[in-house]
Amino acid sequence: MGIPSLCMAPHPALRVVARPVDAFADEVRRLARDLIETMHAHEGIGLAAPQIGRDTQVFVANPSQRRGGELVVVNPVLRGARGRASVVEGCLSVPNVWGRVRRAAAVRLEGRDLAGKPLVIEAEGLLAVVLQHEFDHLQGRLFIDRLPWFQRWRAEARLRLAACA
Numbered sequence: 001m002g003i004p005s006l007c008m009a010p011h012p013a014l015r016v017v018a019r020p021v022d023a024f025a026d027e028v029r030r031l032a033r034d035l036i037e038t039m040h041a042h043e044g045i046g047l048a049a050p051q052i053g054r055d056t057q058v059f060v061a062n063p064s065q066r067r068g069g070e071l072v073v074v075n076p077v078l079r080g081a082r083g084r085a086s087v088v089e090g091c092l093s094v095p096n097v098w099g100r101v102r103r104a105a106a107v108r109l110e111g112r113d114l115a116g117k118p119l120v121i122e123a124e125g126l127l128a129v130v131l132q133h134e135f136d137h138l139q140g141r142l143f144i145d146r147l148p149w150f151q152r153w154r155a156e157a158r159l160r161l162a163a164c165a
């Protein structure tokens with residue numbers, strides 16, 4: 001089985017609001033496995049389903065990049081957001097663009113695991129940033145949307161040029 005290919009901005013799949021999972025069947029487990037393998041293949045620390053062209057509310061996160069440390073989150077909701085963080089972010093779907101993004105420093109994320117059981121994650125530091133970044137993907141948002149307008153404009157122009165090349 002091959003590694004799914006990544007959708008690159010401005011691919012329309014990255015702008016879709018993903019649909020919640022209602023059946024916790026094999027298909028969701030296969031999707032999670034695809035996300036984990038694709039994330040590792042590209043040495044990422046997180047990956048969301050729209051990035052491999054699937055409009056399903058599933059993402060994986062793994063700030064340590066250690067095999068076996070992957071967190072799989074289904075149907076996430078961000079609740080308690082506290083404090084402020086400002087971290088330079090990049091994205092596997094937005095090549096060669098980095099920017100400092102303002103986020104909450106700590107979040108509480110509620111969702112489901114692959115078996116459909118409730119999952120609650122209290123996170124701070126890099127994990128909190130990754131959870132917010134991946135959650136955004138499921139809403140059709142990219143980190144460049146949160147950059148100051150001039151940086152965003154410059155990034156989008158560069159992406160459009162790359163897409164035509």
Ligand SMILES: [Zn+2]
Pocket residue numbers: 090091092093133137
């Ligand atoms: Zn991303």
